[in-house]
Amino acid sequence: MKKYRILLALFVFVGIISCKEDLKSLPVQPKALTVSDPLPSWNDGKTKNDIIAFVKKVTTEGTEDFVPVEDRIATFDNDGTLWAEQPLYFQLFYALDQIKVMAPEHPEWKTTEPFKSVLENDMEGVLKSGKEGLVKIGIVSSTNVDVETFKESVKQWMATAKHPRFDQPYSKVVYQPMLELLDYLKANGFTNFIVSGGDIDFMRAWATETYGIPSYQIVGSSLKSAFDNTDAKASIIRLPAEEFADRGDGKPIAISKHIGKKPILAAGNSDGDLQMLQYTDSNKYPSIKMFVHHTDEVREWAYDRNSPIGGLNEGLDEAIAKNWTIADMKNDWNTIFPFEN
Amino acid sequence: MKKYRILLALFVFVGIISCKEDLKSLPVQPKALTVSDPLPSWNDGKTKNDIIAFVKKVTTEGTEDFVPVEDRIATFDNDGTLWAEQPLYFQLFYALDQIKVMAPEHPEWKTTEPFKSVLENDMEGVLKSGKEGLVKIGIVSSTNVDVETFKESVKQWMATAKHPRFDQPYSKVVYQPMLELLDYLKANGFTNFIVSGGDIDFMRAWATETYGIPSYQIVGSSLKSAFDNTDAKASIIRLPAEEFADRGDGKPIAISKHIGKKPILAAGNSDGDLQMLQYTDSNKYPSIKMFVHHTDEVREWAYDRNSPIGGLNEGLDEAIAKNWTIADMKNDWNTIFPFEN
Structure with a gap:
């Protein structure tokens, strides 16, 4: 909870x-x-x-x-x-997935929390990083970017990501x-x-x-x-x-x-x-x-x-x-x- | 200036x-x-x-x-x-006129600046009250009121007030x-x-x-x-x-x-x-x-x-x-x- x-x-x-x-x-x-x-x-x-x-x-x-x-x-x-x-607001799934998209440009994430856990699909680990870790995920995935680039990134995600239970695009x-x-x-x-x-x-x-x-x-x-x-x-x-x-x-x-x-x-x-x-x-x-x-x-x-x-x-x-x-x-x-x- | x-x-x-x-x-x-x-x-x-x-x-x-x-x-x-x-943003005319509309409920304004000058159409006097006086006019005329009541007041003003040079409603x-x-x-x-x-x-x-x-x-x-x-x-x-x-x-x-x-x-x-x-x-x-x-x-x-x-x-x-x-x-x-x- x-x-x-x-x-x-x-x-x-x-x-x-x-x-x-x-x-x-x-x-x-x-x-x-x-x-x-x-x-x-x-x-x-x-x-x-x-x-x-x-x-x-x-x-x-x-x-x-x-x-x-x-x-x-x-x-x-x-x-x-x-x-x-x-099981979570869909926007949170975007943030987690976006970290994976950005990972190739951040090799250090392989050994740095909370990114390490995100990349290993380890939700327990992500949550263990606490509010501080989650704020980092939010800032890195969704801010310090211009609005058009951000929206384009969300569009690409919507075109490919699938809901974990229904295996359907979130837009469905x-x-x-x-x-x-x-x-x-x-x-x-x-x-x-x-x-x-x-x-x-x-x-x-x-x-x-x-x-x-x-x-x-x-x-x-x-x-x-x-x-x-x-x-x-x-x-x-x-x-x-x-x-x-x-x-x-x-x-x-x-x-x-x-x-x-x-x-x-x-x-x-x-x-x-x-x-x-x-x-x-x-x-x-x-x-x-x-x-x-x-x-x-x-x-x-x-x-x-x-x-x-x-x-x-x-x-x-x-x-x-x-x-x-x-x-x-x-x-x-x-x-x-x-x-x- | x-x-x-x-x-x-x-x-x-x-x-x-x-x-x-x-x-x-x-x-x-x-x-x-x-x-x-x-x-x-x-x-x-x-x-x-x-x-x-x-x-x-x-x-x-x-x-x-x-x-x-x-x-x-x-x-x-x-x-x-x-x-x-x-000669001024029209909204300023509204604020000044609104003071006059509200005046009957505020007899003290007859002797209190900046309201006294507003009621006497003395622009020199209004401006002499400085930023503090003008902020008072703005607050009294246009805030601490719900949006619908404020809009209704503006509508009534638009229906009656005339532009000083053209003698036409501001909406014209x-x-x-x-x-x-x-x-x-x-x-x-x-x-x-x-x-x-x-x-x-x-x-x-x-x-x-x-x-x-x-x-x-x-x-x-x-x-x-x-x-x-x-x-x-x-x-x-x-x-x-x-x-x-x-x-x-x-x-x-x-x-x-x-x-x-x-x-x-x-x-x-x-x-x-x-x-x-x-x-x-x-x-x-x-x-x-x-x-x-x-x-x-x-x-x-x-x-x-x-x-x-x-x-x-x-x-x-x-x-x-x-x-x-x-x-x-x-x-x-x-x-x-x-x-x-």
Whole structure:
């Protein structure tokens, strides 16, 4: 447990969900034949009905619940909400792999910790190097580099690295029902944003292609940076110091700063997303606050309270108390990953 | 001169252009009859030709200069580039007027500086209160308030306040040729952003309506902020401390943070915009770097080198040396403000 917390200290990330109290879905409603189901990976039931009813409500002109297109803002956490985050936040795998990529130019790493352990795939050894070692891995792998070069490196990694459990590229370890939700919202005039605890540049390297969301609709944690115009090759350098942590209170602050409007739909999966949902709940328009609940230990993972990654405690209490929307992975999703099909 | 510099210290703003060396426009080209001129307020000549040739070039598929829609990013400074900035940055007028709006609840201001002078329209007196007095005006008028309330206040001001010289609402003291350029770019698949030294919340209160640019495409300077969920009325509070100054090096840093791509077109008018233009110049795609040059002392103002507001020194040197685009207000624009028509 503790070792994961140490890993967390390294990067600026967020969390998850999954709880003991199973939220019973309502009896399946007889579904009218429709030309196309916008959310085919969602089982019929309360959650799916609530989403579709909400979208219909806010897009029907002439009613008091109508929301103009420019105010149809939707914000999504990433880790644990749009893609998986077990057994570790995927960005951590990038950092470890990047050390291996850089190793040929650093022969001394063969005998220097924490690099030696990384190169020998010895996770025990890596963690034994403590916070200091992990910070070294983070700095060496992801900072003191210009943004474009960093993003290019992440892109190359995404094109080749595979998730340890599913043996699939990380860009495929995303939730098919959430991809459908993004598409459905977009088709209904929503503007989708990612508001993630993950590094903003890390995400922009792949998230546009994966989710169909432009770089300027991707918000995340960030490092301090500097403008460098040496030899008139202007670039932005990622400095080895955190500037902004996009989690907890940081999420509504980031939404205010980057978007300038309150969302009418927000989805998260951990206590780090709670404030974003509270902010959304204060919208003058009708709104949906959704937690993705990790309840499927067979197809994905089951975790929530006191989970070292993606813990969901007060968030779950508040969601239940306020009757927010819970996407129960086991019961609400007939497909979890696109590669299942 | 000095008094303006003090005023500048109060807010987080930017600058301008205008220089002695008149840049001769090329002889007017015979213009082919076209169904519609996308830039009717621009005189025929090199500047207009360059802009139109650039847009045609980057939007023509199958050529090596073609730029995909998602990379057609254009960034615009605001003060002095999209709207005027004389005799003072307009946001300063808001702060002074706001003191008057708040005065009925502060009877003590009638006898307390700097408020006494503000209420008596005594600019000499206001400036005599020095930086300390001006900081007080800034804090009282624009901080310790939630973002939504602040924006509402700015909206009300924009609906009623008039520019001292033109007796027009500030939202009309914008450059007609630049409005046309924004529309022309948008019609050609560009995504327009404002990247201003002005306060991000101040601008979002009116710039969407004025320029047709959504709030999340408006970037600016910002204050520190806090999330407040008292009584479950979640809001973001503007704290009395600067967080980010969006000028100079700050502009490319803000572009990297908010947009995540280098622009292919950037327009500014002061040395505070130079780094944004340098950043744009380093794009792998063809790009336009434009300075709006304030050369018309009759219809607008003429100023550039050593101007207390909107000074343009190194920027103008670099623009001339590198053959960047200069929009000479006197020669290139047949109309400056929409209310002229």
